[in-house]
Amino acid sequence: MRAPHCSHIDVFSRFNPNNERKTYYVLLLTAVTMVIEIIAGSVYGSMALLADGWHMGTHAAAFCITLFTYRYARQHKDSRKYSYGTGKVSVLGGYSSAVGLGLVAIVMLFESLYRFIDPVQIHFTEAMIVASIGLLVNVVSVFLLHDHDHDHDHDHHSHHDHNLNAAYMHVLADALTSILAIAALLIGKFLGWVWLDPVMGMVGAVVITRWAIRLMKQTAPVLLDESIDRHYAAQVLQKLEALDADVTDMHIWRVSADHFAASICLNVRDMQSPGFFKRQLAEFGKIHHLTIEVNHI
Template sequence: MHRHSIEKWQQDHDFVITNKRGETRTRYVLLLTTVTMIAELIAGTLFGSMALLADGWHMATHVAAFLITLYAYRYANKHANNPAFAFGTGKVSVLGSFTSAIALGVVALMMALESVERLFSPQPIQFNAAIAVAILGLTVNLVSALLLKDHHHHSHDQQQHHLDHNLKAAYLHVLADALTSILAIAALVAAKYAGLLWLDPIMGIVGAVIISVWAISLIKETSPVLLDGSIDKAYLEAIQGRIEQDADNRIADFHIWHISAHHYAAVITIVSDMPKSTAYYKNLLADFDRLSHLTIEVHRCQDKDCLHS
């Protein structure tokens, strides 16, 4: 039985974002947003404002998003070393962001349908009360944005800064909600002083469009990570050049894919007339710091033409 240490050949599989400060601040924002959401939904129903209801429903999506954000932090850290996950739980926060995007899309559709109905069947609005609640919502959104503004985190060695997609999703949620609150206030003021009652449901539609744009953007950002998308072409070509410009090496097979939002794994098969150890080739790529998990397979070329064709 092999009794020697094999630690130097083992690679880390913990690619989880640890952001305790962001997690704590997300809890504060969740509490603020939940209270404001309830107030706006009740006020929008009682005062007959579709723009206010749209803002309230928009806040409801943020409450769901913040819950997903907190759950993703907890689940990822709890299972960071679980061998059931081949490359750890680095994608959990990305999955949470993707889920938020789907929820946003559904709510945007509901808001748009309700706004169109109100456009053709307007209802009376109690402007003063509705405007007051909308201003309260905007204030909460701005405070929440300040709490979540710093959505970067340090890597384990504290030498690199990475974007925390989980916290960024929460931050952009409150920014989008702040914009929706501004639209609601503008619609209510215009309707009160200029008689533009149709502007209230129009702003509801605008809010739905804003949410839809955010949802699509978030899906585009997270989908490549969840689908094992490769690294950008220039980076990939730089890796290939580094190996093939060294001696007579040729790359026969080459795969790079996401194992978290900011980490990549790579499997490279090298053919060489005078092959060296895998440690040698790994050292060649030591400065490619986006490669967090690297597996190299080396073969001696049996056909002289295979290297110089």
């Protein structure tokens, strides 16, 4: 059976090829550094360095998710399979990366506890050199992934790329673990506090867990069709009531990170059309797709 024809299709998807390209470069940098740090951490006995290496490995996987979601969203942006486009694909990628970030923190915590109980010999100088290289890569990656367009448009209802934000959080987490590793190795070398190396691993795990939770809180509401804030909905309701319309049902929910759709049912006494009410609600710019049902009583 032939699919029904529709003259107007809303696609709430945004694509930034520049963000996708920057993520690819960061993936290459991260993968190379990951291999170097894991080998060096194992050879030189540094838990902080080893944790940083494995941490980079999970971030490399997260960047693969980021690139996959960019490509998938772009390839399916015109597909009739998705009612409101692929706007939530990047949000899903961000949420998945946040889950991965949390799992990394848990592994880091348990590995650090094990090293705290059963310490190993650490080659401080060699481990610090490799950790410094890792930090340098992190700094370069931070500048690559920094969303200048987002900052520029922040005061003009900027568009949120949760996918890029997740990648950025992963890079920041990498930078943190590199800094903690270097600090632990320096203090351990000159003061003999070998126990500080696994302690820094624990501290990093706690901080990364907080970042993961923060990213989940940003993305989960979008995936769960979060309603628009109550104040905004109340303004819409007030506008309709001022037009002598009885609102019997109203839903305003997210269809992407930056777009809201609304479905409103009205009982009216005059013969106003749905188009009349759509024009009256045009001032509510957050609503990008509006469906109105009018029942005349």
